[in-house]
Amino acid sequence: MLRYIFKRLLIAIPLIFGVLTLTFFIIRLAPGDPAAFFIQPGISPNVAEQIRAQYGLNDPLPVQYVKWLGNVLQGDFGRSFSRAQQPVVEVIASALPITITIALLTLVANFTFGILIGIISAVRQNSLIDRLLTVTALFFYSMPEFWFALMMIILFALKFPLFPTSGLNEIGAEGFGPLGFVLDRIWHLILPVTVLSINGAAGIARYVRGSMLEVIRQDYIRTARAKGLPENLVIFRHALRNALLPVITIMGSSLPFIFSGALFIEVIFAFPGMGRVTVEAIFSRDYPLIIANTFISGSLIVLGNLFADVLYAVADPRIKL
Amino acid sequence: MIEQGKWFSPPGSSLYSLFLLTVLMALSSCGVKSGGDSKARTAMDSTLVIAMLGDADYLNPVLGSTVTSSNIIGLVYPSLLQSEFDTETGLMNYIALEKKLRKTTSGQAQKTPKGAIARSWSFSADHKTLTYTLRNDAFWNDGKPVVSGDFKFTYRLYGNPVVASARQQYLAELVGADKGQVDFDKAIETPNPATLVFRFYKPVPEHLALFHTSLTPLPAHRWKNVKPEEFRNAPLNITPLGAGPYLLKSWKQQQELVLASSPKSTLPKPGNIPLITFRVVPDYTVRLTQLQTGAVDVVENIKPEDFTALLKENSGIDVKTVGLRVYDYVGWSNIDQKEYHKSGKVIPHPLFGSARVRLALTSAIDRESIIDGYLKEYGVICNTDISPSLKWAYNERLTPHGFDAARATALLKAEGWLPGSDGILQKQGRRFSFVLYTNSGNARRNYASVIIQQNLRSIGIECKLDVQESNVFFENLHQRKLDAWMAGWAIGLEIDPLDVWGSDLNKSRFNFTGYQNPRLDQLCELAKQKMDPTGAKPYWLEYQEILHRDQPVTFLYWMKETQGFSKRIEGEELNIAGSFYNIDDWRLRPSANIAQ
Numbered sequence: 001m002l003r004y005i006f007k008r009l010l011i012a013i014p015l016i017f018g019v020l021t022l023t024f025f026i027i028r029l030a031p032g033d034p035a036a037f038f039i040q041p042g043i044s045p046n047v048a049e050q051i052r053a054q055y056g057l058n059d060p061l062p063v064q065y066v067k068w069l070g071n072v073l074q075g076d077f078g079r080s081f082s083r084a085q086q087p088v089v090e091v092i093a094s095a096l097p098i099t100i101t102i103a104l105l106t107l108v109a110n111f112t113f114g115i116l117i118g119i120i121s122a123v124r125q126n127s128l129i130d131r132l133l134t135v136t137a138l139f140f141y142s143m144p145e146f147w148f149a150l151m152m153i154i155l156f157a158l159k160f161p162l163f164p165t166s167g168l169n170e171i172g173a174e175g176f177g178p179l180g181f182v183l184d185r186i187w188h189l190i191l192p193v194t195v196l197s198i199n200g201a202a203g204i205a206r207y208v209r210g211s212m213l214e215v216i217r218q219d220y221i222r223t224a225r226a227k228g229l230p231e232n233l234v235i236f237r238h239a240l241r242n243a244l245l246p247v248i249t250i251m252g253s254s255l256p257f258i259f260s261g262a263l264f265i266e267v268i269f270a271f272p273g274m275g276r277v278t279v280e281a282i283f284s285r286d287y288p289l290i291i292a293n294t295f296i297s298g299s300l301i302v303l304g305n306l307f308a309d310v311l312y313a314v315a316d317p318r319i320k321l
Numbered sequence: 322m323i324e325q326g327k328w329f330s331p332p333g334s335s336l337y338s339l340f341l342l343t344v345l346m347a348l349s350s351c352g353v354k355s356g357g358d359s360k361a362r363t364a365m366d367s368t369l370v371i372a373m374l375g376d377a378d379y380l381n382p383v384l385g386s387t388v389t390s391s392n393i394i395g396l397v398y399p400s401l402l403q404s405e406f407d408t409e410t411g412l413m414n415y416i417a418l419e420k421k422l423r424k425t426t427s428g429q430a431q432k433t434p435k436g437a438i439a440r441s442w443s444f445s446a447d448h449k450t451l452t453y454t455l456r457n458d459a460f461w462n463d464g465k466p467v468v469s470g471d472f473k474f475t476y477r478l479y480g481n482p483v484v485a486s487a488r489q490q491y492l493a494e495l496v497g498a499d500k501g502q503v504d505f506d507k508a509i510e511t512p513n514p515a516t517l518v519f520r521f522y523k524p525v526p527e528h529l530a531l532f533h534t535s536l537t538p539l540p541a542h543r544w545k546n547v548k549p550e551e552f553r554n555a556p557l558n559i560t561p562l563g564a565g566p567y568l569l570k571s572w573k574q575q576q577e578l579v580l581a582s583s584p585k586s587t588l589p590k591p592g593n594i595p596l597i598t599f600r601v602v603p604d605y606t607v608r609l610t611q612l613q614t615g616a617v618d619v620v621e622n623i624k625p626e627d628f629t630a631l632l633k634e635n636s637g638i639d640v641k642t643v644g645l646r647v648y649d650y651v652g653w654s655n656i657d658q659k660e661y662h663k664s665g666k667v668i669p670h671p672l673f674g675s676a677r678v679r680l681a682l683t684s685a686i687d688r689e690s691i692i693d694g695y696l697k698e699y700g701v702i703c704n705t706d707i708s709p710s711l712k713w714a715y716n717e718r719l720t721p722h723g724f725d726a727a728r729a730t731a732l733l734k735a736e737g738w739l740p741g742s743d744g745i746l747q748k749q750g751r752r753f754s755f756v757l758y759t760n761s762g763n764a765r766r767n768y769a770s771v772i773i774q775q776n777l778r779s780i781g782i783e784c785k786l787d788v789q790e791s792n793v794f795f796e797n798l799h800q801r802k803l804d805a806w807m808a809g810w811a812i813g814l815e816i817d818p819l820d821v822w823g824s825d826l827n828k829s830r831f832n833f834t835g836y837q838n839p840r841l842d843q844l845c846e847l848a849k850q851k852m853d854p855t856g857a858k859p860y861w862l863e864y865q866e867i868l869h870r871d872q873p874v875t876f877l878y879w880m881k882e883t884q885g886f887s888k889r890i891e892g893e894e895l896n897i898a899g900s901f902y903n904i905d906d907w908r909l910r911p912s913a914n915i916a917q
Contacts, residue, residue: 032792037386039799041820041831042813043487050485054553083574084378085553094574150606158610158634165610166602168576172364270602272575285792 001313005306012302016295020072023294024065027287034081034285055081055287068291077295078288082281088292091277098168099273102192102262107254109197110204115240115247117201118208122243123235125213134209137202146264149195153268156191163191166270192269196262207250212243245316252308256300366911367595369890371901372608372617376575376601380561382537383478383486384553389578389599392901394537396580396597397563399459399467399588401517401535403437406814406898411711412854413814413898415531417441418456422528435589436565436905438467438538439517442531448524448852451534453517458587461540461564468514474541477505483549491533494521526852532815540564566592566905575601592905593892609885612638618887621900624764625699625883637888643895644881645710648703649766649809651686651757651773651875653679656835658801661826667835672755672804679872680722681732685780687724691769692878699883703876705868706821708812710897713855716865722872729780738781746781754783759807760794766807769877773807798833806833807877814898815854816861819845822873836873 033039034055035048052058056067071078077088117137121130140148157165164170164187173184215221216239224234263275274293281289313319377390385394403416407425415422417439439453459467478484480492480503497504499522510518519534543562547555561569565588567580578599582592600617602608609627611617613635623631628640653673660668673679692700701709702721709715733746733753741747745754757773759766770786777784784805789797797803810821823829823845824837844864848857884900886893889910896902 031796032790033796036792036795038487039830041817042490044490044493045830046482047485047487047489050482054483054485079554082378084384084558086574153607153610158613161614165614165616166604166607167600167616171368171370171598175364268604268607270576270600270604270607272573272601276575276603283792 001310005310008306008309012299012306015302016298019298020291020295021065023291024068024287025061027285027290028061028064030285032285034287036285077292080281080286080289082284082286082289088288091289092274092292092296095272095274095277098271099262099266099275102189102196102265102271102273105189105193106196106200106262107251109193110200110254111247111251113197113201114204115208115244117205118212119235119240121205121209122212122216133205137205139202140198141202141206143199145195145199145262146268148199149192149265149268152191152195164188166268168271188269192262192265192271196265204247204250207247208243211246212239215239215243218242241315245312248311248315249308252304252306252311253301255304255307256297366909368598369594369596369619369907369909370598370600370617371619372602372611372621373599374601374603374608374621377572377578377599379553379558380569380572381539381558383475383484383488383539384558386487389601392899393569393578393580393599394561395565395899395901396567396592396904397561397565397569398537398539399438399564400436400537401439401453401472402531404532404535404898405902406896408710408897410713411708411715412713413528413532415528415535417453422531438588444527444530448527448530449521451519451521451530453519453534455515455517457515459564460585460587461543462562462568462583462585463540463543465540465542466514467538467540467564469511469517470514471538471541472517473505473509473511474545475538476509476536478539478544478549478552479536480505481549484552488536491536494523494525494529494533496520496522498522524852526854528854529815564588566590567597570596577601589905593908597904612885612887615887618890619900620885621882623883623885625695625697628883631885639886639888640883641886641893641895642699642881642883643897643900645701645708645879646814646897647809647811647882648706648708648879649769649807649877650703651682651877652798652803652806652808652834653682653874654801654804654834655679655837655873658804658835661801661835667826667837670804670835671751672753675736676871677732677736678738679875681729681736681780682777682782683722683872683875684725684732685729685782686773686776686875686877688721688877689724691772694772695765695768696878696880699881700878701881703879705865705876706810706812706818707816707861707865708879711814711816714816714858714861716862716869718862719865719869722869724776726776726780733780740781744781745783752783753781754785755805756785756787757805757807758787758789758794758797758803760791761788762791765880766809770807799830801833801835803833816848817845818864822868834873836871838867838871841867 033048034057035051038047038051056064059067068078079085080088080091083091117133121133124130153165156163168185168188169181170176170184170188173181176184221234221239224238225231229238262273263279265271266273266275267279274296277289278293280286281293373389375387375389377385377393378387379385379390380393380397382394382398385391405414405416407414407423412423414425417437418435418441420441438455438459440456442451442453444451453469455467455469457466461467476492479486479488492498492503495503495508497508508520510520512518519530521530525533540562544557547557559572563583564586566583566586568583570579570581572578580597580599582595584591602611602617605624608617608620609623609631612620613631615635615637623640631638632640654670655673657668657670657674660666669675673682688702692702704719704721705716707714707716737748738746738753739748741752745752747753757770759770767788774784774786794806798806798808819842820829821831822836822838822841823832824839824842826832826835826837841864844860844867848860851857884895891908891910892903893907894903
């Protein structure tokens with residue numbers, strides 16, 4: 001298996017460089033100018049030109065590419081245009097922990113609730129509770145996240161002020177002490193994580209239900225029951241393990257999401273995470289930041305797929321890598 | 322089929338949900354507590370929270386370009402002069418400790434001049450030399466005095482092409498600028514630490530000389546070892562050393578920036594409010610909700626449609642307006658842009674080339690109903706780009722072209738545009754059909770564009786709407802690729818419209834319409850030569866008459882800028898020059914006394 005992983009990683013390197021090269025050229029072909037902000041009345045026409053010179057945008061495209069490639073190979077992704085020349089690596093380093101916190105919490109909640117609801121729906125197929133759960137899940141699944149988030153804010157922050165509207169901490173939270181600070185942070189994370197996980201759990205529940213229904217009808221489940229095993233054991237040890245195989249694929253593909261961030265949620269709840277960094281970079285044509293973000297999400301998609309394949313082999317001994 | 326479900330229950334499911342509920346309740350109650358306990362309340366009582374759309378970039382006056390940056394720079398750094406906008410006359414006033422450019426009109430809020438570094442100034446009779454005398458009791462936060470050398474040092478940076486400051490235009494009249502390079506040794510002299518002399522290569526009106534020489538200084542002793550090419554990356558950009566009423570306490574980028582009252586400041590004094598927090602809240606609805614819940618105290622640019630709900634929901638909020646500086650317009654390409662790009666020849670646009678057609682378009686658009694439907698009392702019909710707030714120059718005799726579809730039809734008929742078989746006007750086989758472009762994400766312009774489309778359809782003009790991503794839209798506009806578009810301008814407080822209307826299309830970068838009128842160029846030049854701005858009044862009156870007659874664009878409406886304030890703030894004064902213009906004088910009422 002190690003050989004397989006190594007081979008896949010080796011193939012991934014040219015793939016990711018291909019993606020980066022494409023991004024490099026496509027983003028420069030797109031209309032819009034990183035110095036556009038400086039083209040306005042009252043600002044000397046020279047400024048935009050000077051800014052472009054500073055960013056190295058006046059060189060011919062192939063020269064820019066070679067320079068960029070040289071830097072990237074040395075691990076230097078450059079400095080952000082739109083964020084006061086902060087090194088791109090620093091921008092990402094400050095945004096990543098926030099995104100990872102939200103995403104990990106969300107993923108755990110997603111899978112816990114999704115799998116639980118899926119099992120209940122499948123085991124009690126066609127019962128009132130199954131229908132209720134199915135309808136509710138579809139209701140939340142089809143709801144746009146940004147709208148749902150705004151409704152939650154209006155309901156739980158404005159009408160019933162139980163949670164804060166946005167931000168990561170209260171004003172003056174530093175004075176609450178370490179425990180108070182952490183509790184305050186969690187209190188700020190409840191609404192966004194709820195919004196994200198309700199939406200995601202609903203999707204996963206649908207998957208689990210479908211796959212569970214298929215497994216429950218298999219002969220070996222009947223055999224297990226015939227042996228007189230308790231139902232809980234039948235469901236959790238025999239049925240669930242098999243039913244979760246397709247869910248592993250979703251788990252693998254969720255990895256990029258952890259790092260690329262939940263854009264709407266980050267904008268609405270004013271979290272300075274990766275989603276916001278990426279979108280703001282695109283709008284301001286911040287080339288170095290866009291490319292670095294592409295690098296991260298590209299690598300993660302590759303890794304996520306590899307991770308899912310490996311997990312498959314671990315969960316199902318029939319699959320040989 | 323086996324009935325498996327009936328006796329199934331996930332292990333401890335009820336226990337689990339009970340646990341979850343308890344955790345949730347514990348957390349929410351702890352949150353409410355932490356928001357409401359005395360510690361947090363004391364924190365709130367001493368902290369003013371301002372919600373901002375975006376973060377600051379550089380905390381450096383030479384480079385800072387975002388709104389948040391300029392708000393913060395204004396509080397942290399010293400300024401040579403204080404300035405205020407006189408609402409009685411519409412003129413800017415510049416104030417030193419012992420001298421004012423103009424007498425303040427009675428009833429006008431009087432900005433305390435104590436924050437100015439300049440004690441006084443003298444202006445030579447030939448309007449070419451401006452000499453400031455500086456006070457000797459102003460100090461940077463590290464205790465070093467603020468001296469004339471700081472200003473000269475910083476002006477060199479403003480003018481350095483490697484630094485690429487957006488404010489280098491301010492140096493355009495200094496000695497040497499006419500030859501392409503400011504000669505700093507001659508243009509700015511510092512005979513002693515308290516004297517600062519600026520020399521211009523041509524006579525400059527006094528108000529402009531004051532305006533252009535009052536750029537914010539940096540502490541030379543702190544910055545002198547930073548090379549120009551390192552300037553933008555210098556760590557000092559995020560740890561500013563200032564001298565103003567506030568100093569930077571902490572900055573979590575993209576989250577919040579906290580300023581603390583600077584205890585030793587003499588410019589003019591330590592700020593009244595101990596802490597000012599600028600919070601980045603990108604989403605408008607959330608900013609509004611935070612104002613309602615009291616999580617923030619100031620939210621700028623509230624949309625008119627939200628006022629009623631906002632005031633009904635929370636009586637502790639005040640909505641204040643200031644204006645008029647911002648207007649929307651529909652731009653018509655006056656020239657055939659395709660031909661201009663191809664051969665450089667200027668020929669009239671086949672649809673919008675005639676002033677009569679453009680007047681017809683303006684008459685066909687029901688601007689009142691856009692204002693009534695969207696802006697309500699916060700909008701005013703716009704005749705030209707000289708704001709009614711600039712009272713000294715505004716032409717009150719102009720009557721707005723009212724909504725009159727019959728007049729529009731008659732004007733178009735006179736130009737040869739007659740209805741075709743499909744109901745759309747035609748002239749020499751060409752249908753009157755075009756695309757009206759606007760940028761995405763602007764609800765007001767979307768609203769207006771639909772009304773405009775309907776208005777034009779009713780007189781037989783086909784107007785298709787297209788919304789473009791902002792970057793793409795503005796690039797197309799700058800390259801003069803659009804035939805018709807809707808956009809807006811925020812005007813400067815000194816009138817200088819040549820960039821927008823100048824006939825030299827290469828030089829006038831913002832003349833997107835291609836409108837050319839030599840008399841207009843002449844009027845702008847004549848006005849510039851007047852050493853007293855009010856002397857240029859007749860030129861500006863004629864200027865407005867010409868724009869009103871030629872309708873190079875259809876001016877739609879002026880908008881008041883509307884800001885939401887918590888009533889716990891006292892002493893705030895809005896000024897067209899900025900919402901936070903006297904923020905160092907604001908006070909916070911303790912939370913116990915806030916009227917609910």
